[in-house]
Amino acid sequence: MAETGGTMESIIALAKRRGFVYPSSEIYGGFAGVYDFGPLGVEFEKNIKDDWWKTTVYEREDIFGLDSAIFMNPKIWEASGHTKGFSDPLVECKECNTRSRADKMLEDIGVVADEKMDEEEINRIFSEHRAKLKCPACGKQSFTSVRKFNLLVKSNLGDFTNNNSAPAYLRGETCQGIYVNFKNVLDSQHPKLPFGIAQIGKAFRNEISPRQFLFRGREFEQMEMQYFVRPEEEMAEYERLRAHRMNAILGLGIKPENLRWKKHEKLVFYAKEAYDIEYKYPWGFDEMEGVHARGDYDLTQHAKGSGKALEYFDDEKNERFVPHIIESSGGVGRLFLALLCDAYTEDEMGGEKRVFLKLKPELAPVRVAVFPLLKNRPELVSKAREVYVGIKKQFGNAMFDDNGNIGKRYRRQDEIGTPHCVTVDFDTLGEKPELKDTVTLRDRDTGKQERIAIADLLSKIG
Numbered sequence: 117m118a119e120t121g122g123t124m125e126s127i128i129a130l131a132k133r134r135g136f137v138y139p140s141s142e143i144y145g146g147f148a149g150v151y152d153f154g155p156l157g158v159e160f161e162k163n164i165k166d167d168w169w170k171t172t173v174y175e176r177e178d179i180f181g182l183d184s185a186i187f188m189n190p191k192i193w194e195a196s197g198h199t200k201g202f203s204d205p206l207v208e209c210k211e212c213n214t215r216s217r218a219d220k221m222l223e224d225i226g227v228v229a230d231e232k233m234d235e236e237e238i239n240r241i242f243s244e245h246r247a248k249l250k251c252p253a254c255g256k257q258s259f260t261s262v263r264k265f266n267l268l269v270k271s272n273l274g275d276f277t278n279n280n281s282a283p284a285y286l287r288g289e290t291c292q293g294i295y296v297n298f299k300n301v302l303d304s305q306h307p308k309l310p311f312g313i314a315q316i317g318k319a320f321r322n323e324i325s326p327r328q329f330l331f332r333g334r335e336f337e338q339m340e341m342q343y344f345v346r347p348e349e350e351m352a353e354y355e356r357l358r359a360h361r362m363n364a365i366l367g368l369g370i371k372p373e374n375l376r377w378k379k380h381e382k383l384v385f386y387a388k389e390a391y392d393i394e395y396k397y398p399w400g401f402d403e404m405e406g407v408h409a410r411g412d413y414d415l416t417q418h419a420k421g422s423g424k425a426l427e428y429f430d431d432e433k434n435e436r437f438v439p440h441i442i443e444s445s446g447g448v449g450r451l452f453l454a455l456l457c458d459a460y461t462e463d464e465m466g467g468e469k470r471v472f473l474k475l476k477p478e479l480a481p482v483r484v485a486v487f488p489l490l491k492n493r494p495e496l497v498s499k500a501r502e503v504y505v506g507i508k509k510q511f512g513n514a515m516f517d518d519n520g521n522i523g524k525r526y527r528r529q530d531e532i533g534t535p536h537c538v539t540v541d542f543d544t545l546g547e548k549p550e551l552k553d554t555v556t557l558r559d560r561d562t563g564k565q566e567r568i569a570i571a572d573l574l575s576k577i578g
Protein backbone atom coordinates (compact mmCIF):
# COMPACT_ATOMS: atom_id res chain seq x y z
CA MET A 117 0.00 0.00 0.00
CA ALA A 118 1.30 3.41 -0.91
CA GLU A 119 1.80 6.04 1.75
CA THR A 120 -1.06 8.48 2.25
CA GLY A 121 -1.68 11.52 4.44
CA GLY A 122 -4.40 12.05 7.03
CA THR A 123 -7.66 13.91 7.35
CA MET A 124 -8.03 16.74 9.82
CA GLU A 125 -10.15 14.46 12.04
CA SER A 126 -7.50 11.71 12.14
CA ILE A 127 -4.77 14.23 12.98
CA ILE A 128 -6.78 15.90 15.77
CA ALA A 129 -7.70 12.47 17.17
CA LEU A 130 -4.07 11.37 17.23
CA ALA A 131 -3.00 14.64 18.85
CA LYS A 132 -5.51 14.09 21.66
CA ARG A 133 -5.04 10.32 22.08
CA ARG A 134 -1.26 10.47 22.32
CA GLY A 135 -0.92 13.61 24.43
CA PHE A 136 0.10 16.28 21.93
CA VAL A 137 -2.85 18.68 22.23
CA TYR A 138 -5.90 18.75 24.50
CA PRO A 139 -8.87 21.10 24.28
CA SER A 140 -8.54 23.65 27.10
CA SER A 141 -10.63 23.10 30.26
CA GLU A 142 -11.99 19.90 28.78
CA ILE A 143 -13.58 18.50 31.96
CA TYR A 144 -15.58 21.75 32.17
CA GLY A 145 -16.83 21.43 28.63
CA GLY A 146 -13.89 23.24 26.99
CA PHE A 147 -13.13 26.89 26.22
CA ALA A 148 -13.37 27.97 22.60
CA GLY A 149 -10.19 28.87 20.75
CA VAL A 150 -7.80 27.75 23.51
CA TYR A 151 -5.69 24.58 23.65
CA ASP A 152 -3.34 22.88 26.09
CA PHE A 153 -0.18 21.09 25.03
CA GLY A 154 0.32 17.66 26.62
CA PRO A 155 3.50 15.78 27.53
CA LEU A 156 4.41 15.02 23.90
CA GLY A 157 3.10 18.33 22.55
CA VAL A 158 5.27 20.34 24.88
CA GLU A 159 8.40 18.49 23.68
CA PHE A 160 7.40 18.90 20.03
CA GLU A 161 6.64 22.58 20.57
CA LYS A 162 9.96 23.11 22.35
CA ASN A 163 11.84 21.48 19.47
CA ILE A 164 10.06 23.75 16.97
CA LYS A 165 10.90 26.87 18.99
CA ASP A 166 14.50 25.76 19.57
CA ASP A 167 14.94 25.27 15.83
CA TRP A 168 13.52 28.74 15.12
CA TRP A 169 15.81 30.31 17.73
CA LYS A 170 18.78 28.42 16.26
CA THR A 171 18.18 29.53 12.66
CA THR A 172 17.05 33.04 13.64
CA VAL A 173 19.45 33.99 16.47
CA TYR A 174 22.30 31.50 16.96
CA GLU A 175 23.26 30.96 13.33
CA ARG A 176 23.52 34.70 12.72
CA GLU A 177 25.55 37.45 14.32
CA ASP A 178 23.18 40.37 13.83
CA ILE A 179 20.08 39.29 15.74
CA PHE A 180 19.36 39.75 19.45
CA GLY A 181 16.80 37.92 21.58
CA LEU A 182 14.11 39.57 23.67
CA ASP A 183 11.37 38.50 26.06
CA SER A 184 9.08 41.48 26.57
CA ALA A 185 6.05 41.37 28.88
CA ILE A 186 2.53 40.48 27.79
CA PHE A 187 1.17 43.63 29.47
CA MET A 188 2.28 46.98 28.14
CA ASN A 189 1.30 50.60 28.53
CA PRO A 190 -2.12 50.96 26.78
CA LYS A 191 -0.77 53.97 24.85
CA ILE A 192 1.27 51.50 22.77
CA TRP A 193 -1.91 50.09 21.25
CA GLU A 194 -3.17 53.59 20.51
CA ALA A 195 0.06 54.51 18.72
CA SER A 196 0.20 51.25 16.75
CA GLY A 197 -3.36 51.78 15.54
CA HIS A 198 -4.72 48.62 17.17
CA THR A 199 -7.38 50.26 19.33
CA LYS A 200 -8.97 51.67 16.16
CA GLY A 201 -7.95 49.46 13.26
CA PHE A 202 -7.39 45.95 14.67
CA SER A 203 -10.78 44.53 13.93
CA ASP A 204 -12.64 41.86 12.02
CA PRO A 205 -16.03 42.31 10.31
CA LEU A 206 -18.64 40.53 12.41
CA VAL A 207 -22.10 39.51 11.29
CA GLU A 208 -24.72 37.78 13.40
CA CYS A 209 -27.41 35.33 12.31
CA LYS A 210 -30.81 36.71 13.39
CA GLU A 211 -32.24 33.19 13.67
CA CYS A 212 -29.65 31.38 15.82
CA ASN A 213 -27.33 34.22 16.93
CA THR A 214 -24.22 32.52 15.54
CA ARG A 215 -21.49 35.11 14.95
CA SER A 216 -19.38 34.78 11.83
CA ARG A 217 -16.69 36.72 10.03
CA ALA A 218 -18.30 38.39 7.05
CA ASP A 219 -15.04 38.37 5.04
CA LYS A 220 -14.62 34.61 5.51
CA MET A 221 -18.25 33.94 4.51
CA LEU A 222 -17.68 35.96 1.33
CA GLU A 223 -14.38 34.18 0.62
CA ASP A 224 -16.16 30.84 1.00
CA ILE A 225 -18.47 31.70 -1.90
CA GLY A 226 -15.54 32.98 -3.98
CA VAL A 227 -15.97 36.71 -3.40
CA VAL A 228 -12.85 38.76 -2.69
CA ALA A 229 -13.08 40.38 0.74
CA ASP A 230 -10.80 40.93 3.68
CA GLU A 231 -10.73 42.19 7.22
CA LYS A 232 -9.01 45.44 6.19
CA MET A 233 -12.10 46.73 4.35
CA ASP A 234 -14.02 49.40 6.19
CA GLU A 235 -17.53 48.85 7.51
CA GLU A 236 -19.23 50.58 4.61
CA GLU A 237 -17.37 48.67 1.93
CA ILE A 238 -17.86 45.24 3.46
CA ASN A 239 -21.57 45.93 4.10
CA ARG A 240 -22.00 46.89 0.46
CA ILE A 241 -20.33 43.67 -0.78
CA PHE A 242 -22.18 41.59 1.80
CA SER A 243 -25.55 43.01 0.65
CA GLU A 244 -24.68 42.46 -3.00
CA HIS A 245 -24.16 38.72 -2.38
CA ARG A 246 -26.79 38.28 0.32
CA ALA A 247 -28.80 35.78 -1.74
CA LYS A 248 -25.90 33.31 -1.75
CA LEU A 249 -24.86 33.70 1.91
CA LYS A 250 -26.08 31.20 4.49
CA CYS A 251 -25.49 30.95 8.24
CA PRO A 252 -22.84 28.26 8.74
CA ALA A 253 -24.74 26.94 11.78
CA CYS A 254 -28.44 26.90 10.79
CA GLY A 255 -28.37 27.61 7.06
CA LYS A 256 -30.83 30.52 7.30
CA GLN A 257 -30.25 33.78 5.44
CA SER A 258 -31.20 36.49 7.89
CA PHE A 259 -28.30 38.60 9.13
CA THR A 260 -27.60 41.76 11.09
CA SER A 261 -25.55 44.39 9.33
CA VAL A 262 -21.79 43.89 9.39
CA ARG A 263 -19.88 45.75 12.09
CA LYS A 264 -16.20 45.86 12.82
CA PHE A 265 -15.28 44.15 16.07
CA ASN A 266 -11.99 45.01 17.82
CA LEU A 267 -9.81 41.98 18.51
CA LEU A 268 -7.80 43.29 21.45
CA VAL A 269 -8.43 41.39 24.68
CA LYS A 270 -9.01 43.74 27.63
CA SER A 271 -8.05 43.28 31.24
CA ASN A 272 -8.43 45.32 34.43
CA LEU A 273 -4.75 45.11 35.36
CA GLY A 274 -3.87 48.00 37.65
CA ASP A 275 -7.44 49.33 37.58
CA PHE A 276 -9.09 49.23 41.01
CA THR A 277 -12.27 51.03 39.98
CA ASN A 278 -15.26 49.19 38.61
CA ASN A 279 -15.57 51.06 35.33
CA ASN A 280 -12.29 50.00 33.63
CA SER A 281 -12.29 53.06 31.41
CA ALA A 282 -8.63 52.68 30.34
CA PRO A 283 -8.12 48.93 30.06
CA ALA A 284 -4.70 47.31 29.88
CA TYR A 285 -4.74 44.90 26.96
CA LEU A 286 -3.23 41.46 26.67
CA ARG A 287 -0.88 41.97 23.76
CA GLY A 288 -2.42 41.27 20.37
CA GLU A 289 0.99 40.64 18.81
CA THR A 290 4.53 40.29 20.15
CA CYS A 291 6.23 42.70 17.73
CA GLN A 292 5.05 45.84 19.56
CA GLY A 293 7.23 44.76 22.49
CA ILE A 294 10.15 44.71 20.06
CA TYR A 295 9.46 48.17 18.61
CA VAL A 296 9.23 49.82 22.02
CA ASN A 297 12.55 48.20 23.06
CA PHE A 298 14.38 49.28 19.90
CA LYS A 299 16.13 52.14 21.75
CA ASN A 300 17.00 49.95 24.74
CA VAL A 301 18.66 47.33 22.56
CA LEU A 302 20.43 50.02 20.54
CA ASP A 303 21.75 51.80 23.67
CA SER A 304 22.76 48.65 25.55
CA GLN A 305 24.17 46.46 22.74
CA HIS A 306 25.41 49.17 20.32
CA PRO A 307 24.69 47.23 17.13
CA LYS A 308 25.34 48.63 13.66
CA LEU A 309 22.57 48.50 11.05
CA PRO A 310 21.25 46.19 9.86
CA PHE A 311 20.32 44.26 12.99
CA GLY A 312 17.30 42.38 14.26
CA ILE A 313 15.42 41.58 17.45
CA ALA A 314 13.73 38.20 17.84
CA GLN A 315 11.06 37.13 20.26
CA ILE A 316 8.89 34.09 20.98
CA GLY A 317 5.82 34.67 23.11
CA LYS A 318 2.10 34.47 23.68
CA ALA A 319 -0.41 36.81 22.08
CA PHE A 320 -4.19 37.09 22.45
CA ARG A 321 -7.02 37.97 20.10
CA ASN A 322 -10.74 38.02 20.53
CA GLU A 323 -11.30 35.88 17.43
CA ILE A 324 -14.94 35.90 16.39
CA SER A 325 -14.91 32.33 15.17
CA PRO A 326 -11.86 30.35 16.27
CA ARG A 327 -11.51 27.45 13.88
CA GLN A 328 -9.39 24.73 12.38
CA PHE A 329 -7.83 23.48 15.62
CA LEU A 330 -4.54 25.29 16.34
CA PHE A 331 -4.84 27.40 13.19
CA ARG A 332 -6.94 30.26 14.51
CA GLY A 333 -7.11 30.45 18.29
CA ARG A 334 -7.73 33.16 20.88
CA GLU A 335 -4.51 32.45 22.77
CA PHE A 336 -1.50 31.55 20.67
CA GLU A 337 2.25 31.87 20.47
CA GLN A 338 4.22 33.88 17.93
CA MET A 339 7.80 33.71 16.70
CA GLU A 340 8.65 37.15 15.36
CA MET A 341 11.82 38.81 14.14
CA GLN A 342 11.98 42.53 13.35
CA TYR A 343 14.97 43.56 11.27
CA PHE A 344 16.07 47.21 11.26
CA VAL A 345 17.65 48.41 8.02
CA ARG A 346 18.76 51.54 6.18
CA PRO A 347 15.76 52.82 4.14
CA GLU A 348 17.54 52.39 0.80
CA GLU A 349 18.38 48.77 1.63
CA GLU A 350 14.88 47.75 2.67
CA MET A 351 13.84 45.83 -0.43
CA ALA A 352 17.18 44.04 -0.93
CA GLU A 353 17.15 42.95 2.73
CA TYR A 354 13.50 41.95 2.34
CA GLU A 355 14.36 39.54 -0.48
CA ARG A 356 17.18 38.12 1.65
CA LEU A 357 14.85 37.57 4.60
CA ARG A 358 12.28 35.84 2.40
CA ALA A 359 14.91 33.40 1.17
CA HIS A 360 16.19 32.86 4.71
CA ARG A 361 12.73 32.02 6.07
CA MET A 362 11.83 29.66 3.24
CA ASN A 363 15.13 27.81 3.68
CA ALA A 364 14.59 27.51 7.43
CA ILE A 365 11.11 26.04 6.89
CA LEU A 366 12.34 23.61 4.24
CA GLY A 367 15.05 22.64 6.74
CA LEU A 368 12.30 21.37 9.05
CA GLY A 369 11.56 18.70 6.48
CA ILE A 370 8.22 20.04 5.19
CA LYS A 371 7.53 18.78 1.66
CA PRO A 372 8.31 21.59 -0.82
CA GLU A 373 5.14 20.90 -2.82
CA ASN A 374 3.08 21.76 0.29
CA LEU A 375 4.56 25.26 0.54
CA ARG A 376 4.03 28.35 -1.58
CA TRP A 377 4.43 32.12 -1.51
CA LYS A 378 1.33 34.25 -1.64
CA LYS A 379 1.62 37.94 -2.31
CA HIS A 380 -0.80 40.23 -0.45
CA GLU A 381 -3.13 41.81 -2.98
CA LYS A 382 -4.19 44.58 -0.67
CA LEU A 383 -1.49 46.24 1.42
CA VAL A 384 -1.96 48.34 4.53
CA PHE A 385 -1.13 51.91 3.54
CA TYR A 386 2.41 51.99 4.99
CA ALA A 387 3.61 48.57 3.78
CA LYS A 388 6.06 48.26 0.88
CA GLU A 389 5.41 44.62 0.16
CA ALA A 390 3.97 41.61 1.96
CA TYR A 391 4.13 37.92 1.26
CA ASP A 392 2.83 34.96 3.22
CA ILE A 393 4.31 31.51 3.26
CA GLU A 394 1.30 29.27 2.87
CA TYR A 395 1.09 25.61 3.80
CA LYS A 396 -1.29 23.13 2.21
CA TYR A 397 -3.39 22.21 5.25
CA PRO A 398 -6.06 19.50 4.84
CA TRP A 399 -8.57 22.30 3.97
CA GLY A 400 -6.23 23.85 1.38
CA PHE A 401 -3.40 26.37 1.20
CA ASP A 402 -3.55 28.83 4.10
CA GLU A 403 -1.25 31.31 5.83
CA MET A 404 1.50 29.92 8.03
CA GLU A 405 3.92 32.82 8.27
CA GLY A 406 4.24 36.37 7.01
CA VAL A 407 7.30 38.19 5.69
CA HIS A 408 6.59 41.91 5.41
CA ALA A 409 8.38 45.12 4.48
CA ARG A 410 6.89 47.71 6.85
CA GLY A 411 8.79 50.90 6.02
CA ASP A 412 9.30 53.33 8.93
CA TYR A 413 5.69 53.14 10.15
CA ASP A 414 6.24 51.34 13.47
CA LEU A 415 9.12 53.41 14.81
CA THR A 416 7.55 56.65 13.56
CA GLN A 417 4.24 55.88 15.27
CA HIS A 418 5.92 55.05 18.58
CA ALA A 419 8.13 58.14 18.34
CA LYS A 420 4.97 60.23 17.93
CA GLY A 421 3.12 58.36 20.66
CA SER A 422 5.91 58.44 23.22
CA GLY A 423 7.56 61.72 22.35
CA LYS A 424 10.94 59.94 22.26
CA ALA A 425 13.14 59.95 19.16
CA LEU A 426 13.51 56.43 17.78
CA GLU A 427 16.38 56.96 15.40
CA TYR A 428 19.70 55.52 14.45
CA PHE A 429 22.86 57.59 14.29
CA ASP A 430 25.42 56.53 11.70
CA ASP A 431 28.68 58.01 13.06
CA GLU A 432 30.69 57.27 9.91
CA LYS A 433 28.30 59.14 7.63
CA ASN A 434 27.28 61.51 10.41
CA GLU A 435 23.57 61.07 9.66
CA ARG A 436 20.53 60.43 11.80
CA PHE A 437 17.44 58.63 10.49
CA VAL A 438 14.55 56.32 11.33
CA PRO A 439 15.41 52.77 10.28
CA HIS A 440 12.93 50.82 8.16
CA ILE A 441 11.67 47.46 9.34
CA ILE A 442 11.23 44.13 7.66
CA GLU A 443 9.72 41.34 9.69
CA SER A 444 9.07 37.64 9.73
CA SER A 445 6.09 36.65 11.81
CA GLY A 446 4.94 33.10 12.33
CA GLY A 447 2.64 31.22 14.70
CA VAL A 448 4.01 28.32 16.72
CA GLY A 449 0.61 26.60 16.55
CA ARG A 450 0.33 27.03 12.78
CA LEU A 451 3.78 25.53 12.25
CA PHE A 452 3.05 22.78 14.81
CA LEU A 453 -0.11 21.90 12.89
CA ALA A 454 1.62 22.07 9.49
CA LEU A 455 4.40 19.77 10.69
CA LEU A 456 1.87 17.29 12.12
CA CYS A 457 -0.14 17.30 8.88
CA ASP A 458 2.99 16.95 6.78
CA ALA A 459 4.41 14.10 8.88
CA TYR A 460 1.16 12.14 9.32
CA THR A 461 1.48 9.05 7.13
CA GLU A 462 -0.53 5.88 6.71
CA ASP A 463 0.95 2.81 5.07
CA GLU A 464 0.96 -0.94 5.50
CA MET A 465 3.58 -2.88 7.39
CA GLY A 466 3.55 -6.64 8.00
CA GLY A 467 0.09 -6.84 6.42
CA GLU A 468 -1.41 -4.30 8.80
CA LYS A 469 -2.37 -0.70 8.41
CA ARG A 470 0.05 1.57 10.23
CA VAL A 471 0.05 5.25 11.18
CA PHE A 472 3.34 7.01 11.67
CA LEU A 473 4.72 10.53 11.91
CA LYS A 474 7.57 11.05 9.49
CA LEU A 475 9.19 13.79 11.55
CA LYS A 476 12.73 15.00 11.25
CA PRO A 477 14.53 13.27 14.19
CA GLU A 478 15.47 16.60 15.84
CA LEU A 479 11.77 17.55 16.02
CA ALA A 480 10.39 14.25 17.34
CA PRO A 481 8.95 14.49 20.87
CA VAL A 482 10.68 11.20 21.74
CA ARG A 483 14.09 10.85 20.19
CA VAL A 484 14.77 7.20 21.10
CA ALA A 485 12.70 4.45 22.77
CA VAL A 486 14.37 1.55 24.56
CA PHE A 487 12.72 -1.84 25.14
CA PRO A 488 13.67 -5.04 26.92
CA LEU A 489 12.45 -7.91 24.70
CA LEU A 490 10.51 -9.39 27.64
CA LYS A 491 9.15 -7.69 30.74
CA ASN A 492 9.42 -10.70 33.05
CA ARG A 493 13.15 -11.34 32.70
CA PRO A 494 15.01 -9.16 35.24
CA GLU A 495 18.37 -9.53 33.45
CA LEU A 496 16.85 -8.13 30.20
CA VAL A 497 15.08 -5.32 32.04
CA SER A 498 18.13 -4.21 33.99
CA LYS A 499 20.35 -4.23 30.89
CA ALA A 500 17.71 -2.27 28.94
CA ARG A 501 17.46 0.28 31.75
CA GLU A 502 21.22 0.71 31.68
CA VAL A 503 21.11 1.45 27.92
CA TYR A 504 18.10 3.77 28.43
CA VAL A 505 19.83 5.81 31.14
CA GLY A 506 22.89 6.29 28.91
CA ILE A 507 20.74 7.52 26.01
CA LYS A 508 18.59 9.73 28.22
CA LYS A 509 21.71 11.48 29.50
CA GLN A 510 22.52 12.42 25.92
CA PHE A 511 19.09 13.28 24.49
CA GLY A 512 16.82 13.97 27.45
CA ASN A 513 13.68 12.96 25.60
CA ALA A 514 14.12 9.17 25.59
CA MET A 515 11.39 6.71 26.58
CA PHE A 516 11.48 3.29 28.26
CA ASP A 517 8.68 0.85 27.43
CA ASP A 518 8.29 -2.78 28.51
CA ASN A 519 4.53 -3.02 28.05
CA GLY A 520 2.99 -5.49 25.59
CA ASN A 521 4.48 -7.36 22.65
CA ILE A 522 7.35 -5.81 20.78
CA GLY A 523 5.37 -5.22 17.56
CA LYS A 524 2.78 -3.18 19.47
CA ARG A 525 5.53 -1.19 21.14
CA TYR A 526 7.04 -0.33 17.74
CA ARG A 527 3.62 0.82 16.47
CA ARG A 528 3.10 3.07 19.49
CA GLN A 529 6.42 4.76 18.83
CA ASP A 530 5.72 5.04 15.08
CA GLU A 531 2.50 6.87 15.87
CA ILE A 532 4.33 9.61 17.81
CA GLY A 533 7.20 9.85 15.32
CA THR A 534 10.03 8.28 17.35
CA PRO A 535 12.80 7.83 14.77
CA HIS A 536 14.64 4.99 16.53
CA CYS A 537 13.74 2.06 18.77
CA VAL A 538 16.43 0.05 20.58
CA THR A 539 15.68 -3.49 21.76
CA VAL A 540 17.72 -5.43 24.30
CA ASP A 541 17.38 -9.20 23.77
CA PHE A 542 19.11 -12.42 24.83
CA ASP A 543 21.94 -11.90 22.34
CA THR A 544 22.69 -8.60 24.11
CA LEU A 545 23.30 -10.64 27.25
CA GLY A 546 25.65 -12.98 25.36
CA GLU A 547 23.46 -15.94 24.36
CA LYS A 548 25.43 -15.82 21.12
CA PRO A 549 28.83 -14.75 22.50
CA GLU A 550 29.80 -12.87 19.34
CA LEU A 551 26.68 -10.65 19.71
CA LYS A 552 27.23 -9.79 23.38
CA ASP A 553 26.61 -6.08 24.11
CA THR A 554 24.87 -5.48 20.81
CA VAL A 555 21.23 -4.41 20.39
CA THR A 556 18.76 -4.09 17.53
CA LEU A 557 18.17 -0.59 16.22
CA ARG A 558 14.91 -0.14 14.32
CA ASP A 559 14.22 2.61 11.80
CA ARG A 560 10.73 4.19 11.97
CA ASP A 561 10.20 4.83 8.26
CA THR A 562 11.38 1.48 6.85
CA GLY A 563 10.80 -0.77 9.88
CA LYS A 564 14.23 -2.28 9.15
CA GLN A 565 16.38 -3.46 12.03
CA GLU A 566 20.11 -3.66 12.31
CA ARG A 567 22.41 -5.16 14.92
CA ILE A 568 24.69 -2.59 16.47
CA ALA A 569 27.15 -2.43 19.39
CA ILE A 570 25.84 -0.51 22.41
CA ALA A 571 29.08 1.48 22.30
CA ASP A 572 28.17 2.76 18.82
CA LEU A 573 24.54 3.67 19.60
CA LEU A 574 24.92 7.33 20.46
CA SER A 575 27.02 8.22 17.42
CA LYS A 576 24.64 6.28 15.18
CA ILE A 577 21.47 7.96 16.50
CA GLY A 578 22.93 11.44 17.02
Ligand SMILES: [Zn+2]
Binds near residue numbers: 209251
Ligand atom coordinates in the same frame (compact mmCIF):
# COMPACT_ATOMS: atom_id res chain seq x y z
ZN1 LIG B 1 -27.96 30.72 12.12
